[in-house]
Amino acid sequence: MSENGKLSKFWIQELTRPAFEDWLENEAEPVVIVGIGAIEQHGTHLPLGTDSLGVEKFIHDAASRTNSVCIHPCWPGYSPHHMSFKGSITFSEDTLLAILLDTIESLAEHGIKRIVLINFHGGNSNIMKLAAQIAKREFRVMIATPEGPRNTETSKKILERMQRYLEVHSGPRETAFALHYFPELVEMWRLDDWENGVVISEQLQEFMNPDREDYELVSQVFSACLGPNTEDITTTGQYATTDPRKADVKEAEVSMEEATQFLADFINVWKTIPVPLCYRD
Numbered sequence: 001m002s003e004n005g006k007l008s009k010f011w012i013q014e015l016t017r018p019a020f021e022d023w024l025e026n027e028a029e030p031v032v033i034v035g036i037g038a039i040e041q042h043g044t045h046l047p048l049g050t051d052s053l054g055v056e057k058f059i060h061d062a063a064s065r066t067n068s069v070c071i072h073p074c075w076p077g078y079s080p081h082h083m084s085f086k087g088s089i090t091f092s093e094d095t096l097l098a099i100l101l102d103t104i105e106s107l108a109e110h111g112i113k114r115i116v117l118i119n120f121h122g123g124n125s126n127i128m129k130l131a132a133q134i135a136k137r138e139f140r141v142m143i144a145t146p147e148g149p150r151n152t153e154t155s156k157k158i159l160e161r162m163q164r165y166l167e168v169h170s171g172p173r174e175t176a177f178a179l180h181y182f183p184e185l186v187e188m189w190r191l192d193d194w195e196n197g198v199v200i201s202e203q204l205q206e207f208m209n210p211d212r213e214d215y216e217l218v219s220q221v222f223s224a225c226l227g228p229n230t231e232d233i234t235t236t237g238q239y240a241t242t243d244p245r246k247a248d249v250k251e252a253e254v255s256m257e258e259a260t261q262f263l264a265d266f267i268n269v270w271k272t273i274p275v276p277l278c279y280r281d
Ligand SMILES: [Zn+2]
Pocket: 042, 050, 051, 120, 121, 169, 170, 174
């Protein structure tokens, strides 16, 4: 529903055409939030759709705070590195790019000028940024890819653990966020015999230390040497040297709230800037 531009449903697939039109005509600065994630192995305890399930919760929350429409155009993303683990589905880079560009072009045709792209899967980042760059020029729409906040206590704490313990995939950080958003899909009992499956060489693991004076340099050497596939990094599918049973749900609650409000604030500030000449029809 939408009445005088005010939405009471935010997923595009749940709106009727007149409701969408009402929003488009009466919302002064309509914003669409497009979210992408992945269908890929997430260790033993997290669902294959973790990243997509997460991005759906996140963009819907942000849309409802900003009277925006949200879209989750596809479940899989770009996950070739996970293919040796069962259950992973990957689009090619061309497919994912085309899905994003076709989605944006359709919205542009209906007069939407402000589109936010939100990504919950690291493997998609470069493709999403490329889509944003191409779409701005080709379809004359503003595309935002906001990320933040980075300066809060919680986000600094999480970043530190990502650097020190490689908490990037299916570790305590992601487990906490899954337990916060969709606890019914998490199978913690599968972790009863958990062990650290990271197989990165010891020499390289010494570079995972943000206390080092040369951390800026060695962390980049670390990235240069890291294998391209999941099996080069871990035997269990979990990237993180730490036990996911240590997941702190309270922390995830705070961090997701900070990120949701950051995105809502971003959208509200963005709306105060009239559409620049270069993006007008
Ligand atoms: Zn994930």
